[in-house]
Amino acid sequence: MANWTHIFSLTLPHLWLLTGTLLVLLAEGITPRRWNAGGWTAVSVFAVGAVLSSWAAQDGELWQGLYVWDGYARMLTTLIMSIGALVCLSSVCCEEWQKTGDRGSYYALLLLSALGFTLISSAGSLLTLYITLEIGTVSLFALAGHRKTDPRSGESALKLLIVSATSSAILLYGVSLVYGAYGTTVYSQLPAGLLPGAGESQLGLLGIVGMVLVIGGLAFKITAAPFHLWVADVYQGAPTPISAFLSTASKTAGFAALLRLLIIGLHGAEDIWVMALVALSALSMVLGNLVALAQSSLKRLLAYSSVAQAGYLLVAVVSGVELGLGATLFYLLLYAFANAGAFFVAQALQGNVGSEEIDALRGLRYRSPALAFSMLIFLLSLGGIPPLAGFWGKLYLFWAGASEGHYVLVLVGAITSVVALYYYLMVAKRMFIDAPEEESPFRFRRSLSTAIAICVVATAIIGLYPRPWLEWSYASTFLTLPPDLPRTATQHLQGQNVTVAGSESEKSR
Numbered sequence: 001m002a003n004w005t006h007i008f009s010l011t012l013p014h015l016w017l018l019t020g021t022l023l024v025l026l027a028e029g030i031t032p033r034r035w036n037a038g039g040w041t042a043v044s045v046f047a048v049g050a051v052l053s054s055w056a057a058q059d060g061e062l063w064q065g066l067y068v069w070d071g072y073a074r075m076l077t078t079l080i081m082s083i084g085a086l087v088c089l090s091s092v093c094c095e096e097w098q099k100t101g102d103r104g105s106y107y108a109l110l111l112l113s114a115l116g117f118t119l120i121s122s123a124g125s126l127l128t129l130y131i132t133l134e135i136g137t138v139s140l141f142a143l144a145g146h147r148k149t150d151p152r153s154g155e156s157a158l159k160l161l162i163v164s165a166t167s168s169a170i171l172l173y174g175v176s177l178v179y180g181a182y183g184t185t186v187y188s189q190l191p192a193g194l195l196p197g198a199g200e201s202q203l204g205l206l207g208i209v210g211m212v213l214v215i216g217g218l219a220f221k222i223t224a225a226p227f228h229l230w231v232a233d234v235y236q237g238a239p240t241p242i243s244a245f246l247s248t249a250s251k252t253a254g255f256a257a258l259l260r261l262l263i264i265g266l267h268g269a270e271d272i273w274v275m276a277l278v279a280l281s282a283l284s285m286v287l288g289n290l291v292a293l294a295q296s297s298l299k300r301l302l303a304y305s306s307v308a309q310a311g312y313l314l315v316a317v318v319s320g321v322e323l324g325l326g327a328t329l330f331y332l333l334l335y336a337f338a339n340a341g342a343f344f345v346a347q348a349l350q351g352n353v354g355s356e357e358i359d360a361l362r363g364l365r366y367r368s369p370a371l372a373f374s375m376l377i378f379l380l381s382l383g384g385i386p387p388l389a390g391f392w393g394k395l396y397l398f399w400a401g402a403s404e405g406h407y408v409l410v411l412v413g414a415i416t417s418v419v420a421l422y423y424y425l426m427v428a429k430r431m432f433i434d435a436p437e438e439e440s441p442f443r444f445r446r447s448l449s450t451a452i453a454i455c456v457v458a459t460a461i462i463g464l465y466p467r468p469w470l471e472w473s474y475a476s477t478f479l480t481l482p483p484d485l486p487r488t489a490t491q492h493l494q495g496q497n498v499t500v501a502g503s504e505s506e507k508s509r
Contacts, residue, residue, distance in 0.1 A: 171217025363436025
């Protein structure tokens with residue numbers, strides 16, 4: 001049995017987030033409102049939590065595998081906490097929180113949601129996954145409806161509630177079937193592959209149906225088509241910082257859960273989940289990009305772009321080898337900064353012109369050159385234009401898919417990337433070519449401009465110098481892989497030591 005010191009050391013980042021929630025409420029309650037102490041405390045809690053997560057070097061498991069702390073959990077926890085810090089930083093400038101008087105609850109709920117999402121990356125069983133998913137999602141209902149004077153915000157919260165309840169019911173039903181079939185929900189204790197016996201016994205078939213339902217429930221969380229219909233309305237109606245949090249932290253947590261489940265729990269059942277994910281990937285890339293073409297709202301365009309990005313990520317996931325796992329983590333890292341930055345620009349646009357329509361961006365380079373240039377960086381990165389981070393991300397995603405023979409899926413990804421580039425460049429045209437309707441300069445708080453600047457710098461650095469971020473991403477996959485899983489596509493074929501993609505150093509098992 002683990003002692004308290006061991007438990008404390010493994011769960012320190014999550015305990016810190018829980019403590020930070022109380023600190024935010026305390027700071028908001030005892031300090032003058034003009035200090036905005038709750039917001040700055042939340043930023044500090046997330047920043048310290050990110051450092052704690054990256055420095056917590058000790059790995060281990062607790063409670064018979066229900067909780068796992070390893071390099072994979074460490075990287076994703078650090079990423080989610082970094083996203084949380086940026087979202088809080090952009091929220092400090094929002095005067096609507098100050099008017100409604102709910103500022104403290106806003107930041108406390110954001111911390112609680114982040115706590116659930118970070119715990120998802122450490123979930124070692126389906127039961128832990130369900131509980132942590134609920135912790136992360138329930139807080140989002142209140143956050144999506146936090147803009148009380150806007151009816152769209154209430155509609156957003158209601159739709160998020162309905163969709164989340166539906167996906168949770170599907171996931172929980174799948175968990176119950178798996179437990180009924182195998183008597184356990186711990187990934188490492190599930191029978192290898194689940195396929196043996198599938199056609200020979202009802203229990204094997206029951207377990208497979210249960211796992212399909214679990215994957216279906218997670219498809220809602222990663223906004224993969226056809227489980228994406230809620231995305232645009234929820235993103236548009238929710239406060240823009242919460243839309244940024246949903247599109248990055250929530251998606252990161254969804255992929256964190258999906259990857260550990262597939263690699264640890266279902267690593268012998270690829271024949272089933274690869275077929276399902278290939279279909280989801282192709283559908284997400286095609287539908288997400290085609291529907292985004294017709295959008296006039298910037299937030300809705302980013303919402304459908306998010307659906308397409310889920311499809312790109314699934315191209316690497318279906319490869320099922322370390323090349324794909326590392327590429328997925330690397331893309332989640334760069335996507336978080338580029339997509340959050342684009343939503344922060346939408347927030348600045350809404351704060352200045354009271355609109356989030358793409359036409360409102362006309363002549364932005366005359367009114368705020370720095371904001372226009374920042375948005376251009378984010379859009380080009382999301383479109384995969386070199387030398388920005390998105391180019392390297394898509395390159396490794398498609399490389400991973402091609403390494404396992406998914407050439408058709410890679411071709412679909414390449415074609416839809418061109419389609420995506422069209423609507424990203426149309427937004428750039430509004431900013432840099434069209435004449436402005438007004439010439440008054442944009443004004444926004446320093447905290448928001450700081451959040452946008454951090455996203456620009458991160459996107460540029462990852463693109464210009466990707467090697468350390470690639471190595472971090474690939475190194476974070478090692479500790480999650482079972483011994484019999486091929487580390488790379490090359491090793492899968494040859495059973496030999498290989499060169500880690502994106503670096504010149506050779507790594508062996």
